[in-house]
Amino acid sequence: MLCNKFTGQNMTDTTFLPPLIAAIQAEILNNEEEISALDRAIGDGDHVTNLIRGLEALSKLNDELVQLDWSAAFMKIGMTLMSTMGGASGSLLGSMFVSMGKEAKEQDIDLAGITAIYAAGVESIKARGKADIGEKTMLDTLIPVMQSLQSDAEQNSDKATVLANIKAAATQGMQSTKDMLATKGRASFLGERARGHIDAGARTSQLILCVIADQLSEN
Amino acid sequence: MLCNKFTGQNMTDTTFLPPLIAAIQAEILNNEEEISALDRAIGDGDHVTNLIRGLEALSKLNDELVQLDWSAAFMKIGMTLMSTMGGASGSLLGSMFVSMGKEAKEQDIDLAGITAIYAAGVESIKARGKADIGEKTMLDTLIPVMQSLQSDAEQNSDKATVLANIKAAATQGMQSTKDMLATKGRASFLGERARGHIDAGARTSQLILCVIADQLSEN
Amino acid sequence: MKKLINSVESVLEESLNGFARAHSNIIQFNHQPNYVSRKNKSENKVALISGGGAGHEPLHTGLVGKGMLDAACPGQVFTSPTPDQMLMAAQAVENGAGVLFIVKNYAGDVMNFEIAAEMLDCPHETVLVNDDVSLPKDHSTGRRGVAGTLIVEKIVGAAAEAGADLATCKQLGDKVVNSTASMGVALTSCTVPALGQPTFDISDNEVEMGVGIHGERGREVMSLTTADELVQILAKAIDEDLKPAKEQCALLHINGFGATPLMELYLVYDSAAQFFEERGIKIVRSLVGNYTTSLDMAGCSITLTLMDDEMLQYWDAPVHTAALRWGI
Amino acid sequence: MKKLINSVESVLEESLNGFARAHSNIIQFNHQPNYVSRKNKSENKVALISGGGAGHEPLHTGLVGKGMLDAACPGQVFTSPTPDQMLMAAQAVENGAGVLFIVKNYAGDVMNFEIAAEMLDCPHETVLVNDDVSLPKDHSTGRRGVAGTLIVEKIVGAAAEAGADLATCKQLGDKVVNSTASMGVALTSCTVPALGQPTFDISDNEVEMGVGIHGERGREVMSLTTADELVQILAKAIDEDLKPAKEQCALLHINGFGATPLMELYLVYDSAAQFFEERGIKIVRSLVGNYTTSLDMAGCSITLTLMDDEMLQYWDAPVHTAALRWGI
């Protein structure tokens, strides 16, 4: 159920998704050069291309997605990302959404439910990637956001606070990767040379989460 | 016999050759960059390297050469160039000296004899290369020099005139290649694009002939 | 970016089409999901499947055929393939004796193959190739899989062809991996079509030492020096890792990254063979050429595999693929 | 200049040493004069000898062995070999049935081989390869010999192995030459070690159309365009030269110049095969890879050979060389 204090009047169902996907696509394309440079610096340079490919595939799901409930929509998104992106990020984001789809069956779409769903997604990335916070990956963006959601859910914060906290946690988490040594992903091969560069996956996760927060705040 | 009006007092035998070879080597090395650029522009760039390799091999013949008469020395030079230079120029210069060696058996080393020997060498290049004047090759240097020698021999010109005419003919011949279309050698593959460039083999022939003339004038 | 392509979007598909067309006697190409599979497979043979990002050609598509792989799943350039490719390929080529996945150790490859394996409902095993000794053995993600992968595929491929069962193939694969060490040096980066520019900058007097095969930087930047000195560094790391006994037989593989002429690769072979022979190793087999490439990167890697009689026999067994062929 | 070498002076010798070491089972390398010759030659077989400047590897050294060449004489990089090399090689491998020289049509190669032939005192013939259709048939020096040379060597090599006599081999060689047309396009120049810099400059949006194999400029500069459009130009010139009949069988060879990834060569194959098939030609054999290279030049050539049954049978016959191997 989507009609509640947090998710807002207009976010009644998965019709929310197509415009959101379009907004994310626009934001990633806007930052394509920068993201590409990040993955070139300490990875192999393909992260943004992989993500754009995945988002393009999602954008073609429009009609299909809006006919699905949240659980099925997340599943569909996960399977689509998994079979179009490739790379480390494809398997991870794919797993995340499939797990979110599974969890969404058990949850209402309120702050607590969304928090639980998102946490299930993040946990599946940790499990699939055998990684945790502090390893210079997308998890350095994703986990702080999970923690902020969890604490806001506990405190039953109002929507503006929740969204502001998501953006702050994502941005701070993303930036924290800059000075880290990498112990997962391709950047780990570079040892000390990886320091001083932001992780590409952390940056795209942050961009995506900020777009989601902005879209939610408009609802 | 070397003691005559043209060849001078000191050029009595093949001891003349080692310092001459050294002088030629120095001149080619001095102009290496330029020659390399010429063959790069309308050929494959190796002409100067081939020539330097050949000259190095000749410079190692010192002791051997001075023990030989002119005919045998030319033969030895021809065989050495032929088996060390490679490329079009190696087979041509090799053939030239082998033919000069054969002709030297029949000639005195006076102006008429030298002219006949040189002409035999040039004829062998024409035969081996199936080429003639005006095809943008080393023959555009070599043939005018042959003609100047022949006319000076007829007129029994004095040494200074002979040598000045050699240098003038060689230089003019070399320069004449600049505006030619090439019909032999690699430059022929370029069609109109070969125009405007001096032929590398014409340039090295001219440099060599000028060094020979200068060395002879000092004797 | 200067490439013989029509568009960044179509390069992979068109290249695979050309590959399929050129080798239609031995392989077929399935579109969507993309995989190359072997024609005329033997009955009741363990199915060998590998895959990875494109851009390493002939690896892996060029190694599909009798005596080697049953299927290869090419991802986008330098991007691991997706699980549906491996799953569909497995379902297409499996014929009763199970599936062996041969996976280069990269997060993306490992995870995508893992997902496929989880979905596959027939007996299966995975051999993880991690032959790159430019990283320490206890590296946080494990070592990368590089040019040694071909050797694993050849030897296990011959065993499978000879009727070895899944457990035996898996064991043999692990043995080859443990007997193999590689390390590479790059003189230039390479240009991924979708990026349109080299992945990294490098000056004219520098090399990247200890590189992987995705155009990424290596372990460290070093001054460009002689081939012999570069070979020393690579070969020493390999030697210290494998610690071969005197008189040990070995296969020496010099792998070009794509833009280095064969002339230089043979020069490197000479230098490396000398290095190992001075240490008492007997080089009994050689492989020199561009096999595990990084598009148009200049540079090469050295791979040494310590060989026993069984491995030698499987190495010599007939093979008929686009890139490796003998005895047939 | 970035190369895996020790010194400009030693690169050729060291590379040949490595080649000899890596393939000691099939060839041996004679120093001074340099030639590579086949081990285990058949009795009373026409001896096939080729050669040319180094820098085209695997041509010709990589094509010495059973079913192909008996000897190859490598000159310095892009410099024709010297007559003593061909003479000594001929004396070493000739065994009663005469010598066939296979020579690419370049002034230097032709003249140096000619001098060797004049000195050789056994029956001998020369097949002159001039497959490059970027030049008109009546070009003043004749057309150049390029990637089609390998096809001549393979087909005549198989005939010689099967016992064909010198006259038959010569005739067959001429027939293959007349049935073969090639043309190439370069995206970059290449760097000859002794020069230390690229032979020509070329801007990022230009190609050299109609190049030979010595890093020299081509017939004309053109704008870099799609692979399909470049293939059109090359394939059309070939088609207009050979004027094949409908249903004519042919071998299509895409040859990389050294630095172009296999991914692109297969894409070119796809495009070229489509071109010829649309004209009714049946592409029955393919060869895609770096065979007649120009060091580290990027680009490729297309070669088409019209095949009859005899040529097909010889193409398919067993061959065992460093670079080409099947059936053995």
Ligand SMILES: Nc1ncnc2c1ncn2[C@@H]1O[C@H](COP(=O)(O)OP(=O)(O)O)[C@@H](O)[C@H]1O
């Ligand atoms: N084990 C892992 N756990 C979590 N995230 C990871 C892991 N490995 C890689 N990543 C994330 O994936 C991103 C790279 O994705 P991408 O470039 O698409 O794949 P690849 O590394 O295979 O080229 C990295 O920037 C990092 O954020």
Ligand SMILES: Nc1ncnc2c1ncn2[C@@H]1O[C@H](COP(=O)(O)OP(=O)(O)O)[C@@H](O)[C@H]1O
């Ligand atoms: N057929 C020929 N007749 C006379 N001279 C020729 C002929 N072909 C080439 N040359 C000369 O040889 C020179 C090139 O020599 P070189 O670069 O050593 O050999 P290659 O052309 O085989 O690389 C040309 O500049 C030209 O002067």
Ligand SMILES: [Mg+2]
């Ligand atoms: Mg990446």
Ligand SMILES: [Mg+2]
């Ligand atoms: Mg030249």
Ligand SMILES: [Mg+2]
């Ligand atoms: Mg990748």
Ligand SMILES: [Mg+2]
């Ligand atoms: Mg040359």
